[in-house]
Amino acid sequence: MSTTIALFGAGAMGSAVGRRLVESSAKVITFLEGRSAVTLERARAAGLVAAPLSAFAEADIILSIVPPAEAQKVADLIAPVLRDSGKKPPFVDLNAISPKTMEKLAAGFASTGAKVIDGSIIGGPPVPGKAGPVVCLSGDLAGEPDLLSRFGLKIRRVKGPVGAASALKMCYAGINKGITGLSAAMLLAAARSGASEALKVELAESQAEHLKRLRHSIPDMFPKAYRWVAEMEEIAEFLGSDDPAALIFKGMAGVFQTIADDRNGSHKLIATLEAMLDEGH
Amino acid sequence: MSTTIALFGAGAMGSAVGRRLVESSAKVITFLEGRSAVTLERARAAGLVAAPLSAFAEADIILSIVPPAEAQKVADLIAPVLRDSGKKPPFVDLNAISPKTMEKLAAGFASTGAKVIDGSIIGGPPVPGKAGPVVCLSGDLAGEPDLLSRFGLKIRRVKGPVGAASALKMCYAGINKGITGLSAAMLLAAARSGASEALKVELAESQAEHLKRLRHSIPDMFPKAYRWVAEMEEIAEFLGSDDPAALIFKGMAGVFQTIADDRNGSHKLIATLEAMLDEGH
Numbered sequence: 067m068s069t070t071i072a073l074f075g076a077g078a079m080g081s082a083v084g085r086r087l088v089e090s091s092a093k094v095i096t097f098l099e100g101r102s103a104v105t106l107e108r109a110r111a112a113g114l115v116a117a118p119l120s121a122f123a124e125a126d127i128i129l130s131i132v133p134p135a136e137a138q139k140v141a142d143l144i145a146p147v148l149r150d151s152g153k154k155p156p157f158v159d160l161n162a163i164s165p166k167t168m169e170k171l172a173a174g175f176a177s178t179g180a181k182v183i184d185g186s187i188i189g190g191p192p193v194p195g196k197a198g199p200v201v202c203l204s205g206d207l208a209g210e211p212d213l214l215s216r217f218g219l220k221i222r223r224v225k226g227p228v229g230a231a232s233a234l235k236m237c238y239a240g241i242n243k244g245i246t247g248l249s250a251a252m253l254l255a256a257a258r259s260g261a262s263e264a265l266k267v268e269l270a271e272s273q274a275e276h277l278k279r280l281r282h283s284i285p286d287m288f289p290k291a292y293r294w295v296a297e298m299e300e301i302a303e304f305l306g307s308d309d310p311a312a313l314i315f316k317g318m319a320g321v322f323q324t325i326a327d328d329r330n331g332s333h334k335l336i337a338t339l340e341a342m343l344d345e346g347h
Numbered sequence: 348m349s350t351t352i353a354l355f356g357a358g359a360m361g362s363a364v365g366r367r368l369v370e371s372s373a374k375v376i377t378f379l380e381g382r383s384a385v386t387l388e389r390a391r392a393a394g395l396v397a398a399p400l401s402a403f404a405e406a407d408i409i410l411s412i413v414p415p416a417e418a419q420k421v422a423d424l425i426a427p428v429l430r431d432s433g434k435k436p437p438f439v440d441l442n443a444i445s446p447k448t449m450e451k452l453a454a455g456f457a458s459t460g461a462k463v464i465d466g467s468i469i470g471g472p473p474v475p476g477k478a479g480p481v482v483c484l485s486g487d488l489a490g491e492p493d494l495l496s497r498f499g500l501k502i503r504r505v506k507g508p509v510g511a512a513s514a515l516k517m518c519y520a521g522i523n524k525g526i527t528g529l530s531a532a533m534l535l536a537a538a539r540s541g542a543s544e545a546l547k548v549e550l551a552e553s554q555a556e557h558l559k560r561l562r563h564s565i566p567d568m569f570p571k572a573y574r575w576v577a578e579m580e581e582i583a584e585f586l587g588s589d590d591p592a593a594l595i596f597k598g599m600a601g602v603f604q605t606i607a608d609d610r611n612g613s614h615k616l617i618a619t620l621e622a623m624l625d626e627g628h
Binding site: 189202224225234236237238240242245254255260268269271276309310311312313314315316317319320321323 | 507
């Protein structure tokens, strides 16, 4: 009997994960009502099959892969479907949300009879021929890790209840995306205070590895900045108002918002960063 | 004729810079009134000669190397001495202060007839046999860069007025110390949410270079954290309230304050970080 995986979210990450599952011979259904032509085409190219939400209850497992601000809404759409269904596939949230948001989301499934698994994805979308990203799972795990790894995903079991995989993601993303945001903010500050050339010389001399990393990570961030705003806010919430580091991520959300606005507007900041990171410059 | 360099500040950085100047045959005088026995001994060991503030006006150049919160106070002590003196050696502020603080500090010398040079030090204290740190200088430079490089310091001229060298330092320190603070905060968050082992595995796998860097930079930070609080506040002021990144550095000041308090208290956070960074662990 073939395995059906229901996937909510056919964005860059969702469709690439879906493609990998399809390539490993799973049937992957997805919900595309109201989505843009670009998304429809991306889903089609990935081999995903459009299906109504009611069909999700007939799948073997349900995955949610959406921007963090959408995670709760998706859960709110799926929970009633599972409540009304005889079959109760486990619901796996793979989004970059805080453990607290995750617990709240999971609570919405309490009366459905379906199991909720906390997950997170560390790394970029799957690329054909390459391993990764890592799909972290925590909670009441049974056959789900095996099922997903059978269909091509790299799985890491994170000890602990619902929330543990989300906590791991918050910490990892906080370091990784935080370094990118922090560095971009300081490069922009150097540029507006006339210190950009001197900073570039200093970084090349004493932080060559870091400068090399920024040459990739900062341009890679531009198209994702709008999505990282909510993720940084989730990290701030995860840290909690007693931790002064929460303020770091409130500021970081603002930095990514500024970049996202610039990308939709004058492109002045992006041009400044590109000039500073240009190796030939 | 021998060169006399007056040095205000015989802390770890000040005394090590002083030692390098002495080793390069400068006479270095310093002001030690009211300082601790530890500082007196450190100054003596570095070959610095105790002198009253009035003697500073007779030197060829005056350097200020103190924690950022002290920079203005030092300038306020030196300016009247230069105002009342016939000889007017240039005053070089080498502290991690914002360009605005630097400009305010420089304004205090306007009526003295003495020149103020903006400087900053990038890198750790000089180590015998090794080049560096880099002493950055900006403002109305004449013979000062040559004089200081003649006595063993590595000099970088930063184009621009008083404030440019300070801006460079703010940006560089913001990236460098910011990465350390950000990473320490997320390691602590992982530990308190039970994700420390999983984060360690993930960093070792996908961010091995960064983990290696943290194994040095985080323990190195513990004894300096109290000093970095004011430096992060200077960076926040430098960025200005219109820049969301200012919030990042307000949060960062809080993180370093927490570490500094822990070092004076229970050592619980420091022990947690040490366990997470332990290679054998």
